[in-house]
Amino acid sequence: MTKAASKPWWTDAVGYQVYVPSFQDSDGDGWGDLPGVTSRLGYLADLGVDVVWLTPFFVSPMRDHGYDISDYRRVDPRFGGDAALDRLLAEAHHRGLKVIGDLVVNHSSDQHPWFQAARDDPGGPFRDYYLWRDPAPGGGLPNNWSSVFGGPAWTFDARSGQYYLHLFLPEQPDLNWHNPRVVDEVDAIMEHWLGRGLDGFRVDTAAFLMKHPELPDNPALPPGEPHPVLGAAPEWRLLDHVYDIHQPEVHQIHARWRRRADRHDAFLVGEIYELDPEALAAFVTEERLHSSFYFGLVDSAWDPARIRTALRAAATASPRLSWVQANHDRPRPPSRYGGGATGVRRAMALHVLDAFLPGVTWLYQGEELGLANGVIPRGRAADPLAAADPTQSRDVARTPMPWAPGPGLGFTTGEPWLPEGGRTGADTVAVQRDDPASSFHAMRRLLAARKRVLARSPAAQGLTWRDDAADDLVVYRRGGVTVAINLGDTPIAAPPLDHPVVFDSDDPSVTLDRPGTITTLAPYQAVVAAAP
Numbered sequence: 001m002t003k004a005a006s007k008p009w010w011t012d013a014v015g016y017q018v019y020v021p022s023f024q025d026s027d028g029d030g031w032g033d034l035p036g037v038t039s040r041l042g043y044l045a046d047l048g049v050d051v052v053w054l055t056p057f058f059v060s061p062m063r064d065h066g067y068d069i070s071d072y073r074r075v076d077p078r079f080g081g082d083a084a085l086d087r088l089l090a091e092a093h094h095r096g097l098k099v100i101g102d103l104v105v106n107h108s109s110d111q112h113p114w115f116q117a118a119r120d121d122p123g124g125p126f127r128d129y130y131l132w133r134d135p136a137p138g139g140g141l142p143n144n145w146s147s148v149f150g151g152p153a154w155t156f157d158a159r160s161g162q163y164y165l166h167l168f169l170p171e172q173p174d175l176n177w178h179n180p181r182v183v184d185e186v187d188a189i190m191e192h193w194l195g196r197g198l199d200g201f202r203v204d205t206a207a208f209l210m211k212h213p214e215l216p217d218n219p220a221l222p223p224g225e226p227h228p229v230l231g232a233a234p235e236w237r238l239l240d241h242v243y244d245i246h247q248p249e250v251h252q253i254h255a256r257w258r259r260r261a262d263r264h265d266a267f268l269v270g271e272i273y274e275l276d277p278e279a280l281a282a283f284v285t286e287e288r289l290h291s292s293f294y295f296g297l298v299d300s301a302w303d304p305a306r307i308r309t310a311l312r313a314a315a316t317a318s319p320r321l322s323w324v325q326a327n328h329d330r331p332r333p334p335s336r337y338g339g340g341a342t343g344v345r346r347a348m349a350l351h352v353l354d355a356f357l358p359g360v361t362w363l364y365q366g367e368e369l370g371l372a373n374g375v376i377p378r379g380r381a382a383d384p385l386a387a388a389d390p391t392q393s394r395d396v397a398r399t400p401m402p403w404a405p406g407p408g409l410g411f412t413t414g415e416p417w418l419p420e421g422g423r424t425g426a427d428t429v430a431v432q433r434d435d436p437a438s439s440f441h442a443m444r445r446l447l448a449a450r451k452r453v454l455a456r457s458p459a460a461q462g463l464t465w466r467d468d469a470a471d472d473l474v475v476y477r478r479g480g481v482t483v484a485i486n487l488g489d490t491p492i493a494a495p496p497l498d499h500p501v502v503f504d505s506d507d508p509s510v511t512l513d514r515p516g517t518i519t520t521l522a523p524y525q526a527v528v529a530a531a532p
């Protein structure tokens with residue numbers, strides 16, 4: 001396959017993250033699987049999705065629910081096995097949907113044959129696939145690095161008297177990216193899946209791969225200034241991560257992958273927790289990754305001034321970012337934004353803000369329903385991070401997708417692997433589909449309006465922000481489209497919009513075919529106006 005001559009397919013695409021264990025179970029074992037996803041592709045296409053990201057479905061002991069892979073070339077039988085992926089891809093492509101996988105190669109599982117061989121045979125060819133170090137002089141850990149999931153980043157192997165590095169669980173040993181054989185192995189894995197029809201990858205911990213070759217201690221952050229990225233154990237947040245992650249050599253790996261991906265017309269989107277827009281933009285160029293998630297919104301509580309400044313800076317730094325408010329690692333947006341109906345309205349306002357920025361706009365499963373955090377009863381935690389810090393538990397974002405009221409929520413006929421999360425009937429797809437004023441319909445209208453106006457808008461890449469807007473008002477223009485959002489809790493006079501309103505978060509009757517007008521924006525109301 002050659003690179004597409006015209007606009008790449010992911011330009012202005014709508015992405016949807018499926019957390020496979022919790023999306024749809026097809027065989028009653030309480031665990032989501034690929035046949036389950038296949039049965040819901042119609043739902044995704046109807047919602048307006050272009051590309052589906054499937055979280056890891058490879059063979060895994062599931063210590064981190066698939067982010068610990070023991071066979072990179074096979075689909076885990078619990079997810080339905082290889083044939084299930086073939087069917088999913090055929091059905092998705094038939095519907096015009098793209099499907100990307102999850103490339104988890106900062107680490108493997110400790111059950112991977114490479115690691116088993118590395119541990120069993122310290123003089124053998126696989127030892128150098130991982131990072132082994134002698135104890136520090138006088139004994140003890142080789143350096144002060146900590147695991148994202150808590151505790152030291154080193155585990156002692158009594159057999160060889162050395163430690164191995166793991167930036168996540170001890171069961172997730174880090175691969176040695178300075179070893180060219182590791183580079184070649186991963187090239188072959190990518191080729192395998194791109195050849196089998198995957199349309200690209202979300203790259204897990206994309207900026208972690210390379211470590212400083214001398215593995216120096218990381219400096220401590222000044223007291224009272226913890227690392228800005230949440231979703232990590234408290235001790236990880238005390239260090240300034242200058243030597244363990246985000247090493248410049250990682251760009252060479254990304255560039256190598258980019259060339260391969262382009263040969264397949266495939267898309268690479270990085271998981272890069274870099275909040276500085278310029279630094280993030282350096283990962284996303286014509287030679288490096290096609291896109292990266294911008295994570296400036298995934299942790300934050302509701303703070304209109306910060307949101308406005310952060311999004312503007314990021315969109316100005318790069319036209320290729322992937323906009324997200326949520327994923328399987330962070331609390332759900334309506335809960336972060338104060339909960340209840342206000343939390344849902346605020347999340348929707350930010351979806352509209354994101355949706356017309358240049359780049360790819362993403363939903364995490366259930367955002368289209370305005371879902372708040374799932375409730376996890378005491379003693380039912382499944383996330384390894386919950387053991388290090390229960391307040392950071394990722395389970396709240398991973399409870400089953402609520403398809404329909406009743407036991408199992410239409411997710412499973414069995415006992416779900418995580419509790420159902422305390423969902424109400426009003427949270428479910430079945431109920432929201434029957435209510436034109438639901439979050440589901442607002443999202444569906446938003447995505448449809450986005451697709452149509454961006455397709456016809458001239459100069460769709462140009463982006464200008466109105467500086468004179470009132471404090472809580474965000475107004476930007478892209479080509480012939482104007483987006484206006486009230487991020488505040490009091491009504492504001494609407495700015496001049498110049499064109500008919502084609503989307504209104506508060507009025508289901510407004511569509512491209514039946515435009516509206518607007519004079520006042522209610523709290524968290526978001527509207528889009530577009531040249532006919």
Ligand code: NOJ
Nearest residue numbers: 064067104168204205329
């Ligand atoms: C990021 C993934 O999103 C997360 O779920 C996982 O635990 C870590 N990477 C380790 O692979």
